[in-house]
Amino acid sequence: MFKISKWFNNYQAPSVLMIDDLSDVYIDVYDREYKNDWGHLCDSDQSAYSYLQNLLFKKFPQIKVTFFTPYARHNVPNENSKYKIKKYALGERDEYAKFLTKLVKEHKHEIAHHGSNHGEYIDPKNVSTANNFKHEWELFESVKSGVDITLEGVKRFKDICDITISGGKFCGYKMRENSMEIIDECNFLYWSDRINFIEKDYEAHFFGKNRVISFPTNFSSNEFVRLSYMSGHPQRDKKKKILKYFQPLYSLIAYYNLFNLYKNGHIISIQTHISPSTALGTVQALNIVTDISSLTKIYNFLAKKSIWYATCHDIAKYFYVRENSKLSIYDNKLEIEFNNHKNYTDTTISIVHDKPFKLNDILSKQNNNLEVINLEIKNGINSLRLSYI
Numbered sequence: 001m002f003k004i005s006k007w008f009n010n011y012q013a014p015s016v017l018m019i020d021d022l023s024d025v026y027i028d029v030y031d032r033e034y035k036n037d038w039g040h041l042c043d044s045d046q047s048a049y050s051y052l053q054n055l056l057f058k059k060f061p062q063i064k065v066t067f068f069t070p071y072a073r074h075n076v077p078n079e080n081s082k083y084k085i086k087k088y089a090l091g092e093r094d095e096y097a098k099f100l101t102k103l104v105k106e107h108k109h110e111i112a113h114h115g116s117n118h119g120e121y122i123d124p125k126n127v128s129t130a131n132n133f134k135h136e137w138e139l140f141e142s143v144k145s146g147v148d149i150t151l152e153g154v155k156r157f158k159d160i161c162d163i164t165i166s167g168g169k170f171c172g173y174k175m176r177e178n179s180m181e182i183i184d185e186c187n188f189l190y191w192s193d194r195i196n197f198i199e200k201d202y203e204a205h206f207f208g209k210n211r212v213i214s215f216p217t218n219f220s221s222n223e224f225v226r227l228s229y230m231s232g233h234p235q236r237d238k239k240k241k242i243l244k245y246f247q248p249l250y251s252l253i254a255y256y257n258l259f260n261l262y263k264n265g266h267i268i269s270i271q272t273h274i275s276p277s278t279a280l281g282t283v284q285a286l287n288i289v290t291d292i293s294s295l296t297k298i299y300n301f302l303a304k305k306s307i308w309y310a311t312c313h314d315i316a317k318y319f320y321v322r323e324n325s326k327l328s329i330y331d332n333k334l335e336i337e338f339n340n341h342k343n344y345t346d347t348t349i350s351i352v353h354d355k356p357f358k359l360n361d362i363l364s365k366q367n368n369n370l371e372v373i374n375l376e377i378k379n380g381i382n383s384l385r386l387s388y389i
């Protein structure tokens, strides 16, 4: 039977690595520079990005990252810290802007929206973010002010880096009553609005009058080290002296959850941050350095599976095309009616069948136990000559 494949090229599940808070920031806490780097060192030898390349991408070059990137000076790294902090806005340093462009154009990762400055401290003298920080979308008093500041980011990435922003994420996953309307008004392709730990909530869905895709976040980078790493918080670390013995059991559950995401063809979105360093000197929960062995376990597991490695943008775009397409079969004709109401370009759909087939002159290829053709389609009726091989 012919049908539209759930995911591109009939892969069982798509997977993206979501790295939050890439920014032109450096917090001097550790001896090792890469641990202090939020993006300020760009792709130089001691940078966080080089660390990622050497410890993760060399082994798993297929990984695609969506970096969630604020465009103004990041406010979470607090100037009143006892540690030395450097921070700049996008546009203040050429080197950083070129680095972001390179991530997209050369390395094929994605830069996504993550607010202007990420939010504000309630008491700026207190460097702890716990209950002392209001995240960006919690602060917008009106839809208009939210839309203006959000769209300003889209414009700056375009003007400064020649990067097109198609989606983003609420800072700290925090919002208020007008936040979804702000995102809807901005007419993004997708928005990462929630952390999902309940399976029924794992699927992407549309929201708002502009039908923005709500993109799920459902797997943490630290699942395989969560109970064993030291955070720098005395209270938490005291508990971990005992909790660490339960890590093997916790890891088994993590494997089970990861397998379930895969088996059910859900988006596997792996959530982390760029740097462990914070203004308080404690370890930032979820980061590429502390969680590197956990990330390696995740990707070792996925490497043996049928995974489409893609950015949030790629996955959301496929979802959009799939949900707006209808397939019909007539004698020797296959038709796809595609309602491209947002006028996107590069819109591809994957058609599957259990036996080899041909559409016009394109031959199907096998992937994940079915014959598949990946087809670029246009708005309206796409009519193709169907034959069997």
Ligand SMILES: [Zn+2]
Binding pocket: 020, 021, 114, 118, 171, 172
């Ligand atoms: Zn953030």
